[in-house]
Amino acid sequence: MFFQQLLNGVTLGSIYALIALGYTMVYGILLMINFAHSEIFMSGAFFGYFFYQLFSRISFFQEKIFFFIFFLFLCSMFSTALLGIFIEQVAYKPLRRAPRLAPLISAIGVSIFIQNFFMLFVSNQSVAYPQIFPLKKYNFSLLEINSLQIFIIFLSISLMLVLRFFIQYTKLGKATRAVSQDRETASLMGINVNRIISLTFFIGAGLGGAAGILNGMYYGSIKYNMGFLPGIKAFTAAVLGGIGNISGAMFGGYILGICEAFTAGFIPGGAEWKDVFAFAILILVLLLKPSGLLGTQLKKV
């Protein structure tokens, strides 16, 4: 039972971690809470759905499950990433010099817009999510794991490793870190700061999009208002790990996922109260240790 819940927690945590990266990267660079990130996550789930419908009609993809999944994720993540950049350009960029609350309010406006857009023009009901590959169960003595869980954990960790590599070793990754530490000096190095900011939104939204699809596959349905709760939880994860800190966001995501699974699994009536628990963590961390468990990797300006 313990290991079973741990597995559930890790699966859930993978999804939270992917979303949390989007919050933390944007915060790291703009010191801004991208409130619309939860809707980006939701849009990702829907893009995945659209591309599934599209690709199932293309004969090339019949029987080629690997290519099918690969292109499904690639196209959906790319579309979500473009949406991320679009939001940044339209709703945040004009507010770079505005008081701090302005972009947050603008982000809330974007959230309302996207949610209602999907509600009005796509569906105001839950949409059943397609099962992309056959579900196989593997039984070990301690726990039962299915192919979907393996897939979620494997894909999330791979994406995070790719991100880590990108940030740590590539030229653009280094430039991203430079911009998040000192925007003005970074521009003196010849770095186009605006482009790096867009890149950050691109990556964050792309990962959020992947999380959206995984979330849809895991729970079997999607809805226009599905973003809010995982969004807040992922933000909690980002804060827990120290907002602005990329490793922290991954760490926080898993911690939160595991806590949630244990609350739901081991505490009587815990399933009802697990969300309260997540919000309580959010408030307590902000009040008691706003720099998070791992500390923010930023100097505060």
Place this chain on the structure above:
Amino acid sequence: MLELFNIHTYYGEIEALKGINLKVEEGEIVTLIGANGAGKTTLLKTISGLLTHTSGEIRFLDEKISGLKAHQITKYGIVQVPEGRKIFPLLTVKENLEIGAYRKKNGVKENLEKVYQLFPVLKEREKQLGATLSGGEQQMLAIGRGLMAEPKILMLDEPSMGLAPILVEKIFQIIKEINQQGTTILLVEQNAYQALNIAARGYVLETGKIVLSDTAKNLLNNEAVKKAYLGK
């Protein structure tokens, strides 16, 4: 090489530069001296594109560079080493240097070697985070980072600020060395004596205006300059 015609720059409502004319010839060290708040840093930021000037024109190698953004201006080989060094604290020394060569496609390794030759201590500290360096080392890193871009003109903003006297000597020595290897230098300094000693020419800036310009030698002997900036 670098020419400024009648440059006006505003900081919000305040006119910080009131019609600056300035010229730097290839191969020179030109220094800009003046008190705190005279507009020296504003002037450098205007040239490097961090600030936009409201009127006038900046030309570099007979090309107009007015109105370009900072990252575009670096393409021309104009590099500013900012006041207070502004090392990226959470990048390693090596990463700091590599970021300096962000615009360069090749030759990064060679430049890195050159910088390490000039500042051997940076090689020793290669893997340390920028934040862990001492003030003098940070200044070397800042200059080294500027050199990584192979600048045609290097603009240094108060490189001696906050350094021990021995280090000040050394930094000026190095600036001279860099100049002798072919890089033009525009040097902003409060330490007017040291600056005028290595410079060919100098400008004196007061409340946003250039009040004097002459060869460094003449400025060193100018009574007004002596009184105001050399403490004699």
Place this chain on the structure above:
Amino acid sequence: MIFIEKKIFLFLLIFFLLFLPPLGQSLGMYYTLHISALIGIYLLLILGLNLILGFVGLLDLGFIAFYACGAYLSALLSIRGWNFCLVLPATIILTVLLRLLLGLPALRLRGDYLAIVTLGFGEIMRLVLNNWDGLTNGPKGLPRVGEAISSPKFFFLTFQSDLSFYYLILFFVILGIIVSRRLDNSRIGRAWIAIREDELAAETCGINVDKVKLFAFCFSAIYAATAGVLYTHWIKFISPESFTFWESVLLVSMVVLGGMGSIPGVILATILVIGVPEFLRGLLGTQLVNYRMLFFGLGLVLMVIFRPQGIVPSKRRELELHPSNE
């Protein structure tokens, strides 16, 4: 708009609210009364939020929690047979205490963190109301079958008819406006504005920033609690789903649209946002009204970018929201 004009503008608004319902009823549009009452209740909420968001500049994304608190407390007390004269002050005191409990630790945080903490608190409140079946009857709401919320009674005055109750709401709204205006022009109001513009500078001027902020934070809860009490007694039924996060967002948006810190502005915004779509719903059917939130989100973004001072800007606010020219 100059000061005098604003005063006239306020009078016109109140005049409008005074005569709208009887006028609507005489024309056979009975829902005008219901919509006007709703506008009145929202006005109280908005005036309260304007204190904290508009005057002090603190983003509160969980304001609805205290509205919910007011609504539920008054329902619970009213069901137990308490008189309205006791329900109202008791609810206000308890709600303000709860607000104090949140404000004491939370107000130390920076702006956007405060926003998130209040958001979290708002959600916890909703979830508790939803999950604590024993007290709140969960999602099924209050009152339970066989219980009832009585009509408000002030000693010998009973607000039995809907219209008379509406004027009770309006009375509180007018009181709320007067108090708000008084605060705005008082010493403490100036302290709030000083904090909004520059907290550090305010501190060095000898303003006890923590205390002054906390006062605004708690004072705004009086508005929320009153609105909650009135809502419960007007609708006579409450459930957790009326108090979601999006309600909080709606309130914040109205303050932003109207003009942060501008009393006539936020009143106008409330009438436009709450009232107009409801009237249109009557005239044009529900389809159009569903698009309301879509335009609303869009409007919010455009507003923050192109007219951050709001529809009817507050004079002081107008000066400070110009982006710096650095």
